[in-house]
Each structure stands twice: as C-alpha cells, then as structure tokens.
Amino acid sequence: MRKRVTSLTSFVKAAMTLSSMALLALCNSDMTLRFRTKNGSIVRVTTDGNESLSDVLKRSECDNVDEGYSWSIGGGPSLDVEASVKDLPGVKNGSLISITSNKEKGSSAGLKRKIVSKESNSESKRGVWQPFPDLSKPNYLRLVRQARARANMKNAMNYADLENISSSLHRVEPQTEGRVKRIYLCSECAKKFQAQAVKKKNSSGQTFALLFGTSHKEREKQGKIARTSLSTTTDSNKMCEVTKVQALYMLPSFSIFDDDVDRAINLAKKLGLHIVGCIYSYDKNIRSEEEMVYSSDILKVAKLQCDSMRTRRISNFVFLSMEAQSGATEAFQLSDLSVQMYFEDILKIANGDSESPTQMQTSAPIMMDGKEVNEFDVILCLINTALLSHTGNFWSRNIASSKLTPKVKARLLKKLDKNVDNEFVDDLRDFSLLLALENNLDRGHMESLLEVVLKRSQLRNVSLDKDLKALLSEVFAT
Numbered sequence: 001m002r003k004r005v006t007s008l009t010s011f012v013k014a015a016m017t018l019s020s021m022a023l024l025a026l027c028n029s030d031m032t033l034r035f036r037t038k039n040g041s042i043v044r045v046t047t048d049g050n051e052s053l054s055d056v057l058k059r060s061e062c063d064n065v066d067e068g069y070s071w072s073i074g075g076g077p078s079l080d081v082e083a084s085v086k087d088l089p090g091v092k093n094g095s096l097i098s099i100t101s102n103k104e105k106g107s108s109a110g111l112k113r114k115i116v117s118k119e120s121n122s123e124s125k126r127g128v129w130q131p132f133p134d135l136s137k138p139n140y141l142r143l144v145r146q147a148r149a150r151a152n153m154k155n156a157m158n159y160a161d162l163e164n165i166s167s168s169l170h171r172v173e174p175q176t177e178g179r180v181k182r183i184y185l186c187s188e189c190a191k192k193f194q195a196q197a198v199k200k201k202n203s204s205g206q207t208f209a210l211l212f213g214t215s216h217k218e219r220e221k222q223g224k225i226a227r228t229s230l231s232t233t234t235d236s237n238k239m240c241e242v243t244k245v246q247a248l249y250m251l252p253s254f255s256i257f258d259d260d261v262d263r264a265i266n267l268a269k270k271l272g273l274h275i276v277g278c279i280y281s282y283d284k285n286i287r288s289e290e291e292m293v294y295s296s297d298i299l300k301v302a303k304l305q306c307d308s309m310r311t312r313r314i315s316n317f318v319f320l321s322m323e324a325q326s327g328a329t330e331a332f333q334l335s336d337l338s339v340q341m342y343f344e345d346i347l348k349i350a351n352g353d354s355e356s357p358t359q360m361q362t363s364a365p366i367m368m369d370g371k372e373v374n375e376f377d378v379i380l381c382l383i384n385t386a387l388l389s390h391t392g393n394f395w396s397r398n399i400a401s402s403k404l405t406p407k408v409k410a411r412l413l414k415k416l417d418k419n420v421d422n423e424f425v426d427d428l429r430d431f432s433l434l435l436a437l438e439n440n441l442d443r444g445h446m447e448s449l450l451e452v453v454l455k456r457s458q459l460r461n462v463s464l465d466k467d468l469k470a471l472l473s474e475v476f477a478t
Helices: 002-027 053-059 140-151 160-166 187-199 258-269 295-312 336-343 406-417 421-428 430-442 441-456 466-476
Strands: 033-035 040-048 069-073 096-099 181-184 208-219 239-250 274-282 320-325 329-334 347-349 359-368 371-377 382-390
Touching: 033 336, 040 053, 040 441, 053 069, 181 187, 181 320, 181 329, 187 239, 187 274, 187 320, 187 382, 208 258, 208 421, 239 258, 239 274, 239 430, 274 295, 295 329, 295 336, 295 347, 295 359, 329 336, 336 347, 371 466, 406 421, 406 466, 421 430, 441 466
Parallel strands: 033 096, 181 239, 181 382, 274 320
Antiparallel strands: 033 040, 069 096, 208 239, 208 274, 320 329, 329 382, 347 359, 359 371
8 A cells, every 4th residue: 555655656746847847848938040041051049039030130140131032941931030030930949940042932942053143244243343353252351250259159160151251361373464465655655754754743753644545456476477378377376455555644643533634534535545554653762673663552553443444344454663764664564353452442551661662461361372461562463564665646746845835836826827737737646735725625626626636647638627727826826
C-alpha cells in the first residue's frame, strides 16, 4: 500500500513539473528568426514578436534592401515589414526569412544573379552618372560598420562578410595602355601658353589651360611600308587613337562650368573642335624634373576630366606638364581607376604636401601588392603618352597677341583695307581672337565669319561679304 502511495506521489510531482514548464514556455514567447541576405549569409535575431518586422531588420543591419526586393518564407508571398512579427503568416520560432525579387515570380530564395543594365555604360545601377562604372566599388565604410555591428552576435562574421569587405577595396595597379596612343600639340599654341605662363604666374607658379582639338585614327606604326604584290592591303594595318590639339583656352578656374568657359566650348563646337585635355605649367625652381606631377595636380586634372566626360561622354583626355622657363613638356593620361577613385572621393592630398608632394593618400584602404594601404605614389595614376608636334589650324601667324588690343585692331584693319581676303582671314584665324570678336558681332555675322574661317583652314580661297567687311571695319576702327 505504501509503495502505491509513493508512486502516486511521484507521478503527481512529475505532472506538476511538466505543467510548470509548459506554463513558463507559454509565458516566454521570445522567438529566434533567421534572415538570409543577398550574399547568402544568415543572420539570427531574437524578438518577442510584438515589434514590427522592419524594427527587427534594423537591429540585424539587414534593412538596406534595394527597390524591387522583399522578404518572404520559402519563396512565398511577400511579408509586410510594417506588421508585427507574431501576426505574420507562417512566422514561428526558427523561421528562415529570405530576400526575394519582386520582378521574377516564383524565383527561389538565396543568391541572386546580378542584372546588368543595358543603358549607357556611364550610368550606375542607382541611376547616378559615373566616369567608369565597371570599376566602381561598394561603400567600404558602410560594410565595415555592418560587420562591427554583428561582432557581438552569435554568428558574427562569415566568409561572405570577409569577401564583401575585400571586394570593396580598389586594387591599384599600373595601367600600361591608355585610350590615346599619341597626342599632337600645336607648336604655336605651345609658344603662346609658355609666354603666358612666364608672364602671368599665380602664387603657386602654375597656369592652366583647356586643350581643344580633334580625335583621329591612324596607323600605329608610322613611316613608309615596303610592299610587294604579295603584301596585304592597308586595311590590315593596326590602327590607334590619336589626338590633335588645334587651340587652347586659358582657364580662369579649375572648372569648365563657367560662363566664359561655356562660351569657349560653344565656339570650339562651331569650329568642329572639342575638349581633348588640359595643360599646366610649373616652375623648375619649385619642382624638380622628377616631380613634375604632384598629387594636387592629379586632383585638378581628374576634376577637369570628370567634368568633360559628364558633358561629352568621351573618356579620351590627355594632360600636359610644361616647365615654364624651358618649355619642356611631357604628356600623360590618368588611369581609369584613379579617375573613378577621385569621383568616389577616395583620393586626397597627402598631409604635409611640401614634404611628400608626390604621395597620394586615400580616405579608405586600397589593395596594393596584396596589402591594405592608405597611401601610394602618384606614378601609379599616370600613363605615359607619346607627344609630337604639328601646326594647328586655328592660330594667327602674324599676330602674337590673343586679345583685340588697339595695335591688333590697327593691323587687322590695314589688312582688311587691302582687299586681300585670304591674308586677312589668315591673321584672324586664331581661336582667342575669334572668341574676343564674338562679343562685337551678332549671331548671324559671327556664323558667316566662322564659315569663312573654316573654309580657309582647309587652305581654300575665300571672299568676305560686303556687309561683313563693313561691320568688321567698324569694329576695328573703334
């Protein structure tokens, strides 16, 4: 009898224990949810079920979802992120919630194939213009902050996180080939720029100018080619991209978005020219020949190139570095990666520019020789370009000044009175003189004058209209 009572008492105690555990389980309604992100990693978050799904996503650093994507369970219907977790259908303790695309019905959860836009190559996936979108990288600092936020969680870091952070770093390597094989600089334009650089130097000893010209294709190997009856045709020769500088314009500031610069660009378009690069001068007393390009020069040239690419959508851009006293000039191109890094605000001038003027610092780490660094030499941004000389089409042989001074007006008026139109147009065929004369002529007469100048640039005989001659005589006489 005692044994039966003891066993009955044990059974009652066990039943009470199970009921208390069930009661505690009912009182403790916390659940653990699993979120699978686009890169395949899984993040676990504990919630009491009363907060909304969006609040849970914010705590898990998974709320930065692009438009066109949503969260669902097993590829089912999209979950309402504003509703509370306990009211969501199918959500329970241990549920796996995956990111899915709204554009593809029935698509499986997990990793998604990147969809490449068929629009312009200069448009990023966010719709923001970029100089070289193929070289763009995600925000490194944002990825690091997300990794640190998950540092104290149970599943803190995985291989996907490490791969994301590593892939967000720019890998700086020398670029051997540029987009332009060689550049032809007008010798008369170079002389005028050197004279301006020596005469009018600013506090930094530099003078900047925009280069206007044309782009062509020519044989990569110049010179005569011996041919026989068995030789191939000229079409089999390898062609390359070249640039010919025809005119230049002295820049008042390091930007092309200016009213005066806009007038020069419009005039260049009417003459069949476009921006092909820039040129700047430096003082040999301040810089040595080995330091002709500073980190500050890289930033200025990159700004001009980005502005030019934004307006023209052409990436050919060459910059020239001239020593003001001797006129020695070198031609370079910026690597595609350096221009993209400037656009992303990664490049900056090194601290103590006077001590390390050729060192470029970065606002975020970069990969170089398999190491993360925050500083590198500017030579990694440069591409050496062949520089040749030629005679441009828009320069005045007999007039050295680039302004309509009284002396220049008197000389032009004297040539105009001789009724030798070819010689007069030859003296007037200068980009700077035409730009200064544009303020004194109306649109119709200016277009007529430009037609005559373009015809004369092809070494053809020209004749001026009587009304245009009378108007020019009045302008030069004042």
